[in-house]
Amino acid sequence: MASMFENSSILRLKPLGGIKVEVARQSGCGTSGGAGKSSCGSSDGPADMPPEIWEKVKNHPCYSEEAHHHFARMHVAVAPACNIQCNYCNRKYDCSNESRPGVVSQKLTPDQAVKKVLAVASEIPQMTVLGIAGPGDALASPQKTFDTFRQLQEKAPDIKLCLSTNGLMLPDYVDEICKYNIDHVTITINMTDPEVGAKIYPWIFYNHKRFYGREAAQILTERQLLGLEMLTARGVLTKINSVLIPGVNDQHLIEVNKAVKARGAFLHNIMPLISEAEHGTVYGLAGQRGPSAHELKEVQDACMGGANLMRHCRQCRADAVGLLGEDRSDEFTLDKVEQMDVVYDLGKRRAYQQKVEAQREAQVAAKKAALLAQGVDDGMKVLVAVATKGNGKVNEHFGHAHEFQIYEVSATGTAFIGHRRVDHYCQGGWGEDDVLPSIVTAINDCHAVLIAKIGACPRDELKEAGIEPVEKYAHEFIENAALGWFADYRERVAKGEIVHQVRGDAAIRQGAYLAA
Ligand code: CLF
Ligand code: SF4
Numbered sequence: 001m002a003s004m005f006e007n008s009s010i011l012r013l014k015p016l017g018g019i020k021v022e023v024a025r026q027s028g029c030g031t032s033g034g035a036g037k038s039s040c041g042s043s044d045g046p047a048d049m050p051p052e053i054w055e056k057v058k059n060h061p062c063y064s065e066e067a068h069h070h071f072a073r074m075h076v077a078v079a080p081a082c083n084i085q086c087n088y089c090n091r092k093y094d095c096s097n098e099s100r101p102g103v104v105s106q107k108l109t110p111d112q113a114v115k116k117v118l119a120v121a122s123e124i125p126q127m128t129v130l131g132i133a134g135p136g137d138a139l140a141s142p143q144k145t146f147d148t149f150r151q152l153q154e155k156a157p158d159i160k161l162c163l164s165t166n167g168l169m170l171p172d173y174v175d176e177i178c179k180y181n182i183d184h185v186t187i188t189i190n191m192t193d194p195e196v197g198a199k200i201y202p203w204i205f206y207n208h209k210r211f212y213g214r215e216a217a218q219i220l221t222e223r224q225l226l227g228l229e230m231l232t233a234r235g236v237l238t239k240i241n242s243v244l245i246p247g248v249n250d251q252h253l254i255e256v257n258k259a260v261k262a263r264g265a266f267l268h269n270i271m272p273l274i275s276e277a278e279h280g281t282v283y284g285l286a287g288q289r290g291p292s293a294h295e296l297k298e299v300q301d302a303c304m305g306g307a308n309l310m311r312h313c314r315q316c317r318a319d320a321v322g323l324l325g326e327d328r329s330d331e332f333t334l335d336k337v338e339q340m341d342v343v344y345d346l347g348k349r350r351a352y353q354q355k356v357e358a359q360r361e362a363q364v365a366a367k368k369a370a371l372l373a374q375g376v377d378d379g380m381k382v383l384v385a386v387a388t389k390g391n392g393k394v395n396e397h398f399g400h401a402h403e404f405q406i407y408e409v410s411a412t413g414t415a416f417i418g419h420r421r422v423d424h425y426c427q428g429g430w431g432e433d434d435v436l437p438s439i440v441t442a443i444n445d446c447h448a449v450l451i452a453k454i455g456a457c458p459r460d461e462l463k464e465a466g467i468e469p470v471e472k473y474a475h476e477f478i479e480n481a482a483l484g485w486f487a488d489y490r491e492r493v494a495k496g497e498i499v500h501q502v503r504g505d506a507a508i509r510q511g512a513y514l515a516a
Helices: 019-027 051-057 110-123 142-155 170-179 213-233 252-262 282-286 293-302 334-339 346-372 436-442 456-464 478-494
Strands: 072-075 127-132 160-165 182-188 203-206 209-212 237-244 267-272 381-386 403-410 413-421 448-450 468-470
Touching (some): 110 142, 110 334, 142 160, 142 170, 170 182, 203 213, 209 213, 468 478
Parallel strands (some): 072 127, 127 160, 160 182, 237 267, 381 448
Antiparallel strands (some): 203 209, 381 403, 403 413
């Protein structure tokens, strides 16, 4: 057998450049690196990216922050095998309540997967993206993966196809990816330095041989970066997922961000390590901790100005169905799908998408009007927490929220900066008092919480903690509501009715919650 280096792509890295790299660089939503531009998905849409790129991302809930309020994705678990070992992965562990990559309840054949996708598409017109993200690696089971994509391209041509891979086999399948119009590919890249990689990957299986430690990491990083370059050259949008592992790759991810930007990555999604002993992973058993939200934000902020950052990832299961942050996979188990009367109604799906378009236009107009009302920018910036159940509106009751979305607001605009998961306060008719302090802690760096409704008890407790509960903007668009509240807040400060206080990030520093 030829040596690894003869066979590998290591020595064949082509120089960067080419028209597609240029497109990606220009197009990213937010290359400016300012706080308001860090996350993909400006609702301004085509104004800040070429129309052909907007067309690809506008209905993709992961590639557009704004789209994730309106559109759903689903994953089908057709790819059980993997060709590398990550120290944070254990696919044997399964729990239907667990939400993290690699976890699934049912593995599917391509035919079963296609049936399920059509069933979901007929029930959920907002499902616009089908992803294959495991539970192993999509390209370690290429026949199953591409058979699924091939069938779907024929039977559901309006659904965007999305693939997630560790990148080891990516260079070998770029042609196949393009053949099936897979417009979006995610590569998990946790390092570009094999010394760091050796602490994350004990082994890889490549060219019929197992490689260990530094050598394994060297092959992996070179294959990943080559695959990224090849996709960029073919005009496929790529997102890089990186798992932030404190003490292992936290500082190094800044280098990773630069390396992937240089190769045309569209987005960089830095996610916190999920690590618990009961998951049975190497890291979990060794006591390797995940990052606090503050540590995560610090690394994300340090990457500003590089590849555009995604901050709204919910670290989905490999069989997730629904809007990001919700999981409706229970409604579409195989036995339920078998009983369903599936009608793939393209007209119904298009009508939903047109409705969203109209809503988006209204949302942009409302935001513009709210910005005009802000007056001079005096540099004041605050965070607000928002309870929403979708459609980009403040439309969730405080007690029903299982997460709060956090927006930074200033006179120049709003920026989504993350979400905070919480336990439900409302337990079917009564409030769970034990839960309230943890919710207050989770959002205690915010000046206000915008909700559709709130009861007297949590209202008082929030006020006591200096967080203003605001129902006034119920069912309004989030950005409009946040800007409206902010204008009112500044006016009260200007009139001397209240004193503006800079709220600290004590909760974040305590690591009281994670961003995902
Ligand atoms: Fe799935 Fe991934 Fe496609 Fe999205 S998820 S394959 S790009 S359709 Fe999205 Fe889920 Fe985060 Fe992935 S929220 S884990 S980034
Ligand atoms: Fe697990 Fe994915 Fe890593 Fe494979 S590449 S070991 S499936 S996390």
